[in-house]
Amino acid sequence: MDLFEEVERIIDQGEICDSCMGQVFAERGHGLTNRERGTAWKTILAMENNNIIERKVDCWVCLGESYRFEEWADLAVMELGEIEFKTYKIGTRMSPLLDENAKLLRELVGVPIDSGESLKTEMNREVGKIVGDRMKKYFDADGPDIIILLNVPTRSVEIQVNPIFIYGRYKKLIRGIPQTKWPCRECKGRGTSIHGVCERCEGSGKQYEESVQELIDSVAIIQMEGESSTFHGAGREDIDAKMLGTGRPFVVEIKTPKKRSIDLQVLEENMNKNAFGKVEVELEGVVNRKMVAHIKELPASKTYEARIKFDRSVEKDMLKGALEMLDGAEIKQETPTRVVHRRADKTRIRKVYSARGELTSDLTANLEIHGEKGLYIKELVSGDSGRTNPNLTDLIGVEAVVETLDVISVVAEEGRFDVPEYILRRKDKEGLEE
Ligand SMILES: [Zn+2]
Ligand SMILES: [Zn+2]
Structure with missing residues (x-):
């Protein structure tokens, strides 16, 4: 089938917007948007048949979604509010109806149902571009600070804030505190029993009042406005053992942080103030998720x-x-x-x-x-x-x-704990180079 024939068959199926038409030919012509491709075809046809181009159409395929990219970007920017981030990735939950329409169009025209590009892919790219330009942020497919989800069926935008990982070493100067939070043995961490407040832990839900984890991460959660945290140590010492000398490597993972551009020097000082006499930390830098497995697995x-x-x-x-x-x-x-x-x-x-x-x-x-x-x-x-x-x-x-x-x-037996490619930012360096 030649291209003209394909285009005419697309037109025959009903009113269609330039974008949806261009999507079918997304592999053809580099440096064009789908809308430009569609407009080009419609221009050629209008010239050949000498008729008037219909500028405003009620597209039966996308129902107008292809013309709402700016609206989606507005919504995303609004949702992002005060969240601090540098890199992002964008995803779209497409409505099943629009997916069906696009499939149907291709079937009716007689081309493979996956030919060209999908609206989902186009939305990710186009809305992503607008958001990035407007907010001066960078697209990052592998390890973005946040993920923006465009939910077409509910017409809403959801933001997923990825955790931030901070790598350092700790010393435990006293005996009797565990590395991580332990749930109370009596109430299994609930803080209550059938008699009311758990007597064993007096309602705290914890077996030990303090832990290395809590002494360190409570400060980070406050400073980064996170929701919770997970503590990853390179092994652990017994509760009744001190951890001295050069300290033990750890990564603290702060979940859903609203602030990312924290000063690690200040964070370290605040941690040491908070844990004074019990735990001492030295922060190395911000790392990516791979560092967690690395410090856990390294003998x-x-x-x-x-x-x-x-x-x-x-x-x-x-x-x-x-x-x-x-x-x-x-x-x-x-x-x-x-x-x-x-x-x-x-x-x-x-x-x-x-x-x-x-x-x-x-x-x-x-x-x-x-x-x-x-x-x-x-x-x-x-x-x-x-x-x-x-x-x-x-x-x-x-x-x-x-x-x-x-x-x-x-001491790491093979290789070092510091793996340069896992370290995103050192304590003594300001921000990521832009
Ligand atoms: Zn359309
Ligand atoms: Zn209890």
């Missing part, structure tokens, strides 16, 4: 400081000899008795990279142990009734237990 070795206690008095040389045996050793560990009720019982092999230490009295010692990710230190010392081998207790011949255990460094 990280840890160095611990353990204060241990012996059952009987120990000589300097006994400890020294035992630590020399552990230094560089491969340890066979069955799942510790203390966690076996909630974790699979299996045997793992973990390396002790280094083991050092000295007696602080004839019954106590301080150890510094650097171990592979997943090495259980308490069991390495006690032996866990023979479930960990070799172990300090057996090597010395005197029962030893860990009294306090602190993490003094977390």
